[in-house]
Amino acid sequence: MDFTWTPEQQDYRQHLRAFIARALPADWEAKSNYDPGSPYVVDFARDFCPALAAEGLLIPHWPVEHGGGGADPWFHWILGEEMFAVGEPRSYQYMNVNWIGPALLRYGSAAQQALHIPQITGGSVFWCQGFSEPSAGSDLAALKTRAERDGDGYVINGQKIWTSAASFASYCFLLARTGPTKRDISVFLVPMDTPGIEVREVMSLTGRRSLHEVFLTDVRVGEETRLGEENAGWAIVKAVLHNERIGAPRYIMAQRALDAAARVLRQDGRFDVPSIQAGLGKARAAVDACQLLCFRIIDGRMKNVSPGGETNVARYALALADRAVGDFIGEHLHDALLAREEQTILTQFRRAASTGLGAGAAEIQLDIVAQSFLELPRSH
Ligand SMILES: Cc1cc2nc3c(=O)[nH]c(=O)nc-3n(C[C@H](O)[C@H](O)[C@H](O)COP(=O)(O)OP(=O)(O)OC[C@H]3O[C@@H](n4cnc5c(N)ncnc54)[C@H](O)[C@@H]3O)c2cc1C
Known part of the structure; x- marks a missing residue:
């Protein structure tokens, strides 16, 4: 796996960042609370997604014949990282781009595609x-x-x-x-x-x-x-769940929360305390491991390797990373949590409470890894 971003990928990321910086209002953090389901973000997305579509940034990785840019899976991943880093201003339209649209393109009739795909590619519909x-x-x-x-x-x-x-x-x-x-x-x-x-x-x-x-x-x-x-829905669901499990680079918010935590700890003069250094290092390692496991999946998509248990390993790593950062915040940053001044810290702490449930419980990921990777016997 090559860890270097190509000049085109770097340009694309800069283009996205510039677009996001122009589009998000100065008080975005306070108003959005980084909550894609909040009425404010949902309303925001109704204008933001069509604007992304007009700029050619909504579905870079979709086939050209369906309005996409024909770009490779890394561009899709970069798009997800940049969106998630600012609390997902597409609101739940990210699901359309990641897996609902692709499921319709793969299994939908001509009439279903004619009805639904233009709404999705125009950024004008929620599912x-x-x-x-x-x-x-x-x-x-x-x-x-x-x-x-x-x-x-x-x-x-x-x-x-x-x-x-x-x-x-x-x-x-x-x-x-x-x-x-x-x-x-x-x-x-x-x-x-x-x-x-x-x-x-x-x-x-x-x-x-x-x-x-x-x-x-x-x-x-x-x-x-x-x-x-x-x-025949089960086959569709299995394909869809693969795209859903590793569809959003959620570790980005954990990374941002750790950066904010380090900033607060420096201000408080506690950054160099050995136990805090150890805790920060452990949490960071969990987040970075998760990111690399996700990169392996994207690398597999690039090489047309059929998705296997790696998806479940990466999804489990995501739960571990989210929990590690949530635990660190809970242990060392209660004052910052109570002060509610650092939205990334608060968001991450709250998210860690439900991570490992949505898009498939963490224990179920381990079950699947046990069966599909390690070929362990089922208990029933
Ligand atoms: C933020 C969020 C958003 C969601 N959005 C959607 C959505 O849009 N649409 C949708 O359909 N669903 C959604 N879900 C639901 C999600 O898919 C389910 O929560 C998930 O599948 C787990 O199911 P459950 O909640 O019924 O928990 P259960 O299946 O009852 O599991 C409860 C606990 O028991 C454990 N457990 C269960 N079975 C086993 C086993 N065999 N071995 C070991 N442990 C086991 C689980 O790991 C878990 O810890 C969402 C969930 C969350 C948290």
């Missing part, structure tokens, strides 16, 4: 992901939401939970059971204004405003909303 249910999180295949055949369409009944962005999304990438066996699952592209859909906000442990319950009662959708064949 949400309707996977998790009250008793189907880690064990996603246990989901109970059903889509029953009815004439030339389906009637969907069930409940989703932890659905980020559901209150402002136009469409849901929804999983529902369409057959008798555990894997008989299909994907539906459901307009969120379809009658029978009720969304309720769930207050998050971290204070964020983006989580919801979604209740589906006799929701009628046409057959044209189904993505791929009936009962």
